[in-house]
Amino acid sequence: MRDVSVQTATIGVGPGGARAAESLSDSWTRGASRNPYAAGLARLLASYRAIPVDQRVRLAKKTSNLFRTRARSRAPGLDTGGLTGVLAVDPDARTADVGGMCTYEDLVAATLPYGLAPLIVPQLKTITVGGAATGGGIESAAFRNGVVYDDIVVMDVLTGAGEVVTAAPEGPHADLYYGFANSYGSLGYATRLRVRLEPVAPFVALRHLRFHDVTELQDAIGRICERRAHDGEPVDYLDGVVFTATEMYLTLGRGTHDPGPTSDYTGQQVFYRSIQQRTTDRLTIHDYLWRWDTDWFWCSRAFGAQQPLIRRLWPRPLRRSSVYWKLVALDRRFDVADRIEKLNGRPPLERVVQDIEVPLAGTADFLTWFLTEVPIEPIWLCPLRIPRRRDADPASTAPTWPLHPFEPERTYVNIGFWSAVPQAPGGPPGATNRRIEATVSALGGHKSLYSDAFYSRAEFAAKYGGATYAQLKSTYDPTHRLLDLYDKAVRRQ
Numbered sequence: 001m002r003d004v005s006v007q008t009a010t011i012g013v014g015p016g017g018a019r020a021a022e023s024l025s026d027s028w029t030r031g032a033s034r035n036p037y038a039a040g041l042a043r044l045l046a047s048y049r050a051i052p053v054d055q056r057v058r059l060a061k062k063t064s065n066l067f068r069t070r071a072r073s074r075a076p077g078l079d080t081g082g083l084t085g086v087l088a089v090d091p092d093a094r095t096a097d098v099g100g101m102c103t104y105e106d107l108v109a110a111t112l113p114y115g116l117a118p119l120i121v122p123q124l125k126t127i128t129v130g131g132a133a134t135g136g137g138i139e140s141a142a143f144r145n146g147v148v149y150d151d152i153v154v155m156d157v158l159t160g161a162g163e164v165v166t167a168a169p170e171g172p173h174a175d176l177y178y179g180f181a182n183s184y185g186s187l188g189y190a191t192r193l194r195v196r197l198e199p200v201a202p203f204v205a206l207r208h209l210r211f212h213d214v215t216e217l218q219d220a221i222g223r224i225c226e227r228r229a230h231d232g233e234p235v236d237y238l239d240g241v242v243f244t245a246t247e248m249y250l251t252l253g254r255g256t257h258d259p260g261p262t263s264d265y266t267g268q269q270v271f272y273r274s275i276q277q278r279t280t281d282r283l284t285i286h287d288y289l290w291r292w293d294t295d296w297f298w299c300s301r302a303f304g305a306q307q308p309l310i311r312r313l314w315p316r317p318l319r320r321s322s323v324y325w326k327l328v329a330l331d332r333r334f335d336v337a338d339r340i341e342k343l344n345g346r347p348p349l350e351r352v353v354q355d356i357e358v359p360l361a362g363t364a365d366f367l368t369w370f371l372t373e374v375p376i377e378p379i380w381l382c383p384l385r386i387p388r389r390r391d392a393d394p395a396s397t398a399p400t401w402p403l404h405p406f407e408p409e410r411t412y413v414n415i416g417f418w419s420a421v422p423q424a425p426g427g428p429p430g431a432t433n434r435r436i437e438a439t440v441s442a443l444g445g446h447k448s449l450y451s452d453a454f455y456s457r458a459e460f461a462a463k464y465g466g467a468t469y470a471q472l473k474s475t476y477d478p479t480h481r482l483l484d485l486y487d488k489a490v491r492r493q
Contacts, residue, residue: 036082036087037082037083037087037099037192039082040080040081040082040083040084040099040191041082041083041164041191042082043079043081043082044078044079044080044082044083044158044191045158045162045164046079047060047076047077047078047079048078048158048162049162050076051076051078051481053479053481056481056482056483057077057078057160057481057482058077058078058483059077059078059080059185059189060076060077060078060079060080078158078189080100080101080189081101082099083099083100083101083102083130083191083192084099084101084102084103084106085098085099085102085106086098086099086102086106086107086110087099087192089110089111089114089116089197091114091116091197094116094196094197094198094199095153095194095195095196095197096110096111096118096194096195096197097192097193097194097195098129098192098193098195099130099191099192100128100129100130100155100156100189100190100191100192100193101128101130102128102129102130103125103126103127103128103129104118104121104122104124104125104126104127104128104129104132105125105126105290107129107195108121108286108289108290111197112200112285112286114197115199115200115202116197116198116199116200117197117198117200117285117289118151118195118196118197118198119141119145119146119150119151119195119196119197119198120137120138120139120141120142120145120146120147120148120150120151121139121141121289122137122138122139122148123139123289123290123291123292123293123297124292124293124296124321124322125290125293125320125321125322126321126322126325129148129190129193129195130155130189130190130191130193132148133148133149133152133155133180133181133190133193134180134181134182134183134184134185134187134189134190135182135184135185135448135449135450136148136149136181136182136404136448136450138355138382138384138414139239139382140237140238140239140251140253140382141236141237142382142383142384142385142414143224143225143228143238143383143384143385143411144228144236144385145198146384146385146386146387147384147386147404147406149180149181149400149401149404150386150387150400151195151196152177152193152194152195152196153168153193153194153195153196154166154167154168154177154193154194155167155168155177155180155190155191155192155193155194156190156191156192156193157173157176157180157187157188157189157190157191157476158188158189158191159176159187159188159476159477160186160187160188160473160476160477160478160479160480160481160482161476161477161478161479161481162481164191165476167180169389169390169391175471175472175475176188176472176475176476178389178400178401178402179402179403179465179468179469179472181401181403181404182401182403182404182449182464182465183403183469183472183485184449184485184488184489185482185483185488186473186477186482186483186484186485186488187472187473187476187477187482188476188477188482200255200285201255201256201257201285202257202284202285203255203256203257203258203259203260203262203282203283203284203285204236204237204253204254204255204256204282204283204284204285204288205253205254205255205256205258205280205281205282206251206252206253206254206280206281206282206283206288207230207233207251207252207254207279207280208249208250208251208252208275208278208279208280208281209230209249209250209251209252210247210248210249211248211249211250212246212247212248213246214242214245214248214363214364214367214368214371215364217240217242217248217250217363217364217367218360218361218363218364218413220250221238221240221250221360221363221381221383221411221413222360222411224238224250224252224383225238225360225383225385225411226411230252233252233254234254235252235253235254236253236254236255237251237252237253237254237288238250238251238252238253238382238383239251239380239381239382239383240380240381240382241272241275241378241379241380241381242367242371242377242378242379242381243276243377243378244371244377245367245368245371247276249275249276250381251275253288255285260282261282262282262283262284262287263281263282263283263287264287265283265287265291265294265295266287266294266316266319267316268308268311268312270295270298270306271291271292271294271295272295272297272298272378273306293320293321294319294320295319296320296321296324296325297380297416297418298378299324299418299419300319300324303324303327305319305324337349337420346422347422347423347424347425348422348423349420349421349422349423350420350421350422350423350430350431350432350433351420351451351452352374352376352417352418352419352420352421352432352433352436353417353418353419353451353452354416354417354418354433354436354447354448354451354452355414355415355416355447355448355450355451356414356415356416356436356440356445356446356447356448357384357406357412357413357414357415357445357446357447357448358412358413358415358440358443358444358445359410359411359412359413359443359444359445360383360410360411360412360413362443362444362445363381363413363415365443366415366439366440366443366445367379367415369439370415370417370436370439373435374417374421374432374436375421376417376418376419376421379415379416379417380414380415380416380417381413381414381415381416382413382414382416383411383412383413383414384406384411384412384413384414385409385410385411385412386399386400386401386406386407386408386409386410387400387408387409388400388408388409389408392408396408397410399465402465402468402469403464403465403468403469403485404446404464404465405446405463405464405465412445429454430452430454433452433453433454434454437453437454437455441459441463446463446464449464449485449488449489452492453489453490454490455490457486457490460486460489460490461486464485469485
């Protein structure tokens with residue numbers, strides 16, 4: 001295990017600390033410094049104890065990648081400031097230990113010098129490993145590697161009961177390991193995680209394949225996912241962009257060591273536009289992993305950042321998703337967009353910021369409906385396939401992650417769309433989002449919970465592991481110090 005910034009450590013933090021220390025496996029602490037992680041965890045637990053028992057426990061975070069509006073709370077939050085960064089990288093075992101608040105930007109920076117990267121690297125730099133472990137993360141290796149949950153080896157979790165436990169696929173807290181996925185901090189917060197890594201080549205060669213029909217596109221996704229190849233060449237990465245009903249692309253990536261010129265989309269050029277303009281491309285692995293962050297996929301256009309003059313004046317270090325997210329937060333706080341719409345005699349806007357997943361066979365149907373009914377473009381596509389649990393019955397279709405209902409070894413397509421539409425006069429709040437939810441449900445799919453949701457409590461429980469979740473909640477947060485998942489995801493408390 002090689003040091004990167006700090007080392008792993010055991011815990012000795014006063015009340016509750018002894019039990020936390022006993023829960024940690026020896027493999028976490030062997031040969032490691034005993035100070036930085038312990039100090040960070042001590043700060044976290046002290047902040048937990050400082051929150052009055054009659055108030056909800058929340059994180060004290062300055063940034064977020066969630067798009068749910070939440071009720072404001074004046075209660076102090078958990079101090080996670082000591083749980084950032086990469087703790088250690090083991091290039092031989094191909095794992096990295098990180099603090100729960102470590103960003104993927106920091107993790108990738110620590111692993112790429114070894115020619116390694118996490119199995120799944122969510123596209124936005126400031127997504128944290130702990131946040132992804134509880135809320136999900138996906139990218140173009142997902143058709144090979146699953147989602148973020150699938151690359152977590154083991155993790156320490158501060159539960160709602162104020163205890164730190166080690167959750168692994170086997171052991172006394174295996175139920176929490178599997179149930180933590182998609183729980184969005186309603187069972188606890190990951191304080192330290194061990195992440196699987198895979199070898200990556202220094203460059204990625206890209207091919208952009210154009211399609212004119214959604215059924216043709218769906219069929220191609222199925223073939224490529226099954227073969228992991230196209231026209232005799234291996235495919236290591238796969239995602240796509242739909243611009244219109246007759247213009248859509250799949251981008252196929254292949255890792256390569258071959259030297260040669262590479263493109264740079266952190267300057268004047270915009271990556272998603274290049275997909276329409278060229279059939280092949282090459283990026284460094286670093287720039288490939290972060291190709292979507294510079295322009296927040298294509299959402300930077302809402303701020304004028306794709307206009308040539310504005311782009312030249314916009315400092316390059318500030319062309320990143322975290323900056324755009326702050327601008328969105330300001331808009332929400334002061335209702336800037338709705339004020340502009342009102343001044344122009346138009347109705348207020350309904351935010352439609354969603355990622356949904358449908359089985360492969362429903363992809364063409366959903367795209368056809370969406371392109372007809374919802375005036376949003378472009379649309380992002382990302383195929384994924386969840387591995388089966390090692391201890392599962394090979395014939396079982398039970399979800400590997402019970403709160404995130406992917407059937408194992410079945411191909412799904414994540415479809416992402418992030419914009420706003422005019423509110424229908426007299427319609428219910430979230431009318432377009434409700435129609436999307438109904439359409440996705442009819443196709444046997446579901447949606448991510450990072451944004452607005454409108455399900456009834458019964459429908460939500462049926463979709464997101466209600467009985468399993470209730471048991472986990474009673475075990476790990478018996479006094480409900482943390483918000484219930486439904487209250488977070490739907491009621492936006």
